[in-house]
Amino acid sequence: xxSRDRILARVRTAVADAPAAPAITRDYLTSHxxxxxxxxxxxxxxxxxxxxxxxxxxxxxxPLITELLAARGSGSVLVxxxxxxxxxSGATAVRIDDTPDSTAAExxxxxxxxxxxxxxxxxxxxxVLDAGPGQGRRRISLVPDHHICVVxxxxxxxxxxxxxxxxxxxxxxxxxxxxxxxxxDIELDRVEGxxxxxxxxxxxxxx
Amino acid sequence: xxxxxxxMPAFPPFPRAAHDAVRDTTLRGNLRHATHTIRDKRAKxxxxxxxxxxxxxxxxxxxxxxxxxxxRYLVQLEESVTAAGGTVHWAADADEANRIVAxxxxxxxxxxxxxxxxxxxxxxxxNEALAAEGIHAYETDLAELIVQxxxxxxxxxxVPAIHRNRGEIRDIFLEKMGSxxxxxxxxxxxxxxxxxxxxxxxxxxxFLRAKVGISGANFMVAETGTLVVFESEGxxxxxxxxxxxxxxxxxxxxxxxxxxxxxxxLQTLPRSSTAERxxxxxxxxxxxxxxxxxxxxHLVLLDNGRTDALADDIGRQALRCIRCSACLxxxxxxxxxxGHAYGSVYPGPIGAIxxxxxxGTTSGIDASLPYASSLCGACYEVCPVAxxxxxxxxxxxxKVAGQGGRGHRLEKAAMKAVGWAMDRPAVMAAGxxxxxxxRALHPKxxxxxxxxxxxxxxxxxxxxxxxxxxxxxxx
Ligand code: SF4
Numbered sequence: 001x002x003s004r005d006r007i008l009a010r011v012r013t014a015v016a017d018a019p020a021a022p023a024i025t026r027d028y029l030t031s032h033x034x035x036x037x038x039x040x041x042x043x044x045x046x047x048x049x050x051x052x053x054x055x056x057x058x059x060x061x062x063p064l065i066t067e068l069l070a071a072r073g074s075g076s077v078l079v080x081x082x083x084x085x086x087x088x089s090g091a092t093a094v095r096i097d098d099t100p101d102s103t104a105a106e107x108x109x110x111x112x113x114x115x116x117x118x119x120x121x122x123x124x125x126x127x128v129l130d131a132g133p134g135q136g137r138r139r140i141s142l143v144p145d146h147h148i149c150v151v152x153x154x155x156x157x158x159x160x161x162x163x164x165x166x167x168x169x170x171x172x173x174x175x176x177x178x179x180x181x182x183x184x185d186i187e188l189d190r191v192e193g194x195x196x197x198x199x200x201x202x203x204x205x206x207x
Numbered sequence: 208x209x210x211x212x213x214x215m216p217a218f219p220p221f222p223r224a225a226h227d228a229v230r231d232t233t234l235r236g237n238l239r240h241a242t243h244t245i246r247d248k249r250a251k252x253x254x255x256x257x258x259x260x261x262x263x264x265x266x267x268x269x270x271x272x273x274x275x276x277x278x279r280y281l282v283q284l285e286e287s288v289t290a291a292g293g294t295v296h297w298a299a300d301a302d303e304a305n306r307i308v309a310x311x312x313x314x315x316x317x318x319x320x321x322x323x324x325x326x327x328x329x330x331x332x333x334n335e336a337l338a339a340e341g342i343h344a345y346e347t348d349l350a351e352l353i354v355q356x357x358x359x360x361x362x363x364x365x366v367p368a369i370h371r372n373r374g375e376i377r378d379i380f381l382e383k384m385g386s387x388x389x390x391x392x393x394x395x396x397x398x399x400x401x402x403x404x405x406x407x408x409x410x411x412x413x414f415l416r417a418k419v420g421i422s423g424a425n426f427m428v429a430e431t432g433t434l435v436v437f438e439s440e441g442x443x444x445x446x447x448x449x450x451x452x453x454x455x456x457x458x459x460x461x462x463x464x465x466x467x468x469x470x471x472x473l474q475t476l477p478r479s480s481t482a483e484r485x486x487x488x489x490x491x492x493x494x495x496x497x498x499x500x501x502x503x504x505h506l507v508l509l510d511n512g513r514t515d516a517l518a519d520d521i522g523r524q525a526l527r528c529i530r531c532s533a534c535l536x537x538x539x540x541x542x543x544x545x546g547h548a549y550g551s552v553y554p555g556p557i558g559a560i561x562x563x564x565x566x567g568t569t570s571g572i573d574a575s576l577p578y579a580s581s582l583c584g585a586c587y588e589v590c591p592v593a594x595x596x597x598x599x600x601x602x603x604x605x606k607v608a609g610q611g612g613r614g615h616r617l618e619k620a621a622m623k624a625v626g627w628a629m630d631r632p633a634v635m636a637a638g639x640x641x642x643x644x645x646r647a648l649h650p651k652x653x654x655x656x657x658x659x660x661x662x663x664x665x666x667x668x669x670x671x672x673x674x675x676x677x678x679x680x681x682x
Pocket of ligand 1: 527528529530531532533534535557586589590591592593594
């Protein structure tokens, strides 16, 4: 008998006499926030900042991104497929395309990365990337030390986790990001920036 | 299945181990600071959600439904993962799981792997098993790194190095990092930021060259085949996306039926665990993705005693656990005894009910675990999947007592150990407040030398305050 069959048989025996499980209840809230786009956006801003993302609001992504890269002194920037051209049209940093053959060490030498996202969740201050256009492979938003992520307002902003789940496609690789990486492993003192990008800048792009 | 291995074999029974821990004042100081800090923050994070009780009930029912039909969901999960390009393996026990993982690694030709913190791989002693085969497994979670470099054992589910303070961590880094790879920078200070930076540099070279990653998973979705890992540092993302091969070892109870079910745990786990609205990084992957991340994915489904727990009609609720560690942080006995006293990778209240069920109660440590509690009920109050830990403890005590003379001796010794926790007024004050809510679960008679009489119908608490009652009645 294979272990598969053995385990399944043991499971069946174990629950054979168990009572039926009560029906799953879903009377929890689908959102904790008033249905008002301005309030939702403010909450997103507040919660992103609370977990130490640097938040910017603009209706012109290009000039702002140019400024952010220059302020950081970035000499190179990773560019995923499908990133709107105008977002980087003014940047002087060397553009490095996200390709399947670049090695982790090569990515490690790049200063910054600019991506879009699939959506952002106001109540938790989270951006979700799904490897769609303008987002690239998962590793490009991981290895460089500086990540600029553009959120289109209001289309890509949802209030809550349940609202996000119904819009996401589980067949795509998903990365949920809430602030820069952090650790509290030493005496529970929170330190921002361990292995992921130590600086996360979120651009809330309206219009 | 008394042979089930749940890490850390051959430990002294809880009483003796706990006694040593209580004498260690550094450990106690570290623990108290840590547990109280998380406890307060968690209460605030939970209070932000007006529907916490509804989420808790939903989580409980989702898990109960999963367990009731576990065979069906496991088969469905296997189909979904396979359809998405993954390969599913089944391991009845620790040895088989270790064998499968070692063989998969050997097939790649690699001799080192990077690991993201996982309870399941600790439970089966994977690192040791791989070492015996000449494979180095590098822990990449900061706390696990501290534990691994210090040749130590984890003492908390979420913060495995909770028993170490910054000075100790600095010393471990300075002394040990060099023999594992990139040494700690000269003049390393003991500020957490500097220590984290040292870990970043030390581990970076390992991430960048790793060909094989090992993980567990917090959840697996039967419907879609999606695996989910919650983390904070980014080491998880490194292990899950940079290597060519990913091997995930996951307990069979970690499955949930549907994609939508995740919306419950995505809200309850971070708040209950790290007291955050959301943890910094959560990764979700379904099989393999073309040109993005590992192109080979293996899922090893682990039983290792879980089906024994599943067969116990009261004990099976322990399998609902989502390993948030909230029950550790509120437990007066854990706070005093420390995680190591529990003699397995699962410390605290959840360990006291899970370990004896996975391993059986034939050894001293396992038989004594159900007594490592004052039954104050605080663990049940905070549990995001409403596991009635006191109920399971009482049930397991009955089982131990039913083992006859040996059971009685263990019972007596264990009760004595919990005794000094009771003698500390500050500890007990917290316990007593919670006590009233679980009255129905407390035994009439002090569970000392006497066997339980008819503990099935769980009589009332004595009139006297618990501490007085304890002093008067303990043996
Ligand atoms: S038993 Fe409940 S409170 Fe304890 S770790 Fe598991 S889920 Fe969390």
